[in-house]
Amino acid sequence: MRAWQEMAQRAGQGDSKEVRGLILYLVCLAEGLYWDKDEEAAKALHRLLIGMEGRGLDILSWLQMRAEAEDNNSETQESCLALALIYGYGLLGILDLKEAKSCLDKITDSSLFGPVYYFYAVFLELEPDSTYHEILQNYQESLKYWDSPQVQYRLAKYLFHNLQSDEDLNECLNYAHQAAVHGHAKACELLGGLYEEAGEIVSAWAWYWIAIQKGNESVRELWLSLEDRLSSEQRVHAKLLVEEFLST
Structure with missing residues (x-):
């Protein structure tokens, strides 16, 4: 069992109506999601947020107070600010863009840039707008600190749209x-779709097949439709192409 799972399990055993217990549980799940990229943590966090019934302000207030109280521990302070930003602006929609930027400006620990900008990528995907290009550029800069496939996929998808x-x-292709x-x-x-749209059905077939090998069954029909169009050569x-990619 991962560390975040053990912590979340212990926190979840208390009174679920108690704000502090709920916050601890959320923080544990967020760490599993953003730092370990754990799918189960993502699902659990999503389920919990759906059933929160307006406790977002309690959580945000606690995180901000915790950050202010941790003057002598910059690491904990910045972690709380990062989580406040993710919750308040990204997941709960409480902070506005100006407040979110102010929160971001206080975070200097490069190890936190990934989680914070990952959230920005999610936001950009949902509400793409030219006014956020500055954030996107900063987000791209963060890749030097957090080389994550999740981040790269979000960027590719944003650029695609x-x-x-x-x-x-x-x-986008890169x-x-x-x-x-x-x-x-x-x-x-996404690569399969890009190549298919460009008329490069050989590459599209290859990428759809690789996606299937990686567990993405949703593209099987697209792959089969291309299968019928390919010549033997x-x-x-x-x-x-598939063998070359899978061997790297």
Whole structure:
């Protein structure tokens, strides 16, 4: 059992109506989600947030007070600020953009940049707008601190939905490929879609098949539709592309 699971289990055994217990549980789940990229933590956090019934302000207030009280422990202080930003602006929609930026400015620990900017990527995906390009640029800078396939996939998907130039397309392909190399099945699906849209059905077939091998069954019908369109020679070429990728 991971450390976050043990902590969450202990916190969850108390009175679930007690704010502090709920906060501890949420923090444990968030650490599992953002730092360990743990899928079970993500599901549990999502379920808990749905049933919170307006406790968001309690959680945000506690995190902010905890950050202010930790003047002598900058690591704990910044962790609380990061979580406050993620909860308050990203998950709960309490903070506005100005408050979120103010919170972000106080975070200097580079190890926290990944989780914070991961949240920004989620927000950008939901509400893409030109006014957030500055945030996106900062977010791209954060990749030097947190080289995560989840982050790269989010960036690729954001660029895919906001393509304005060939440069954007090349960036999108680059981020998606980096995520795919690290085993991100949705990134493989995105690459398949990009190549299919460009008429490169051999590459599209290969990426859809790789996505299936990584557990993404949702693309099987797309893969089968391309299977019928490939010639024998193209199929051989596509299989070579798959073998080359899987051997790296």
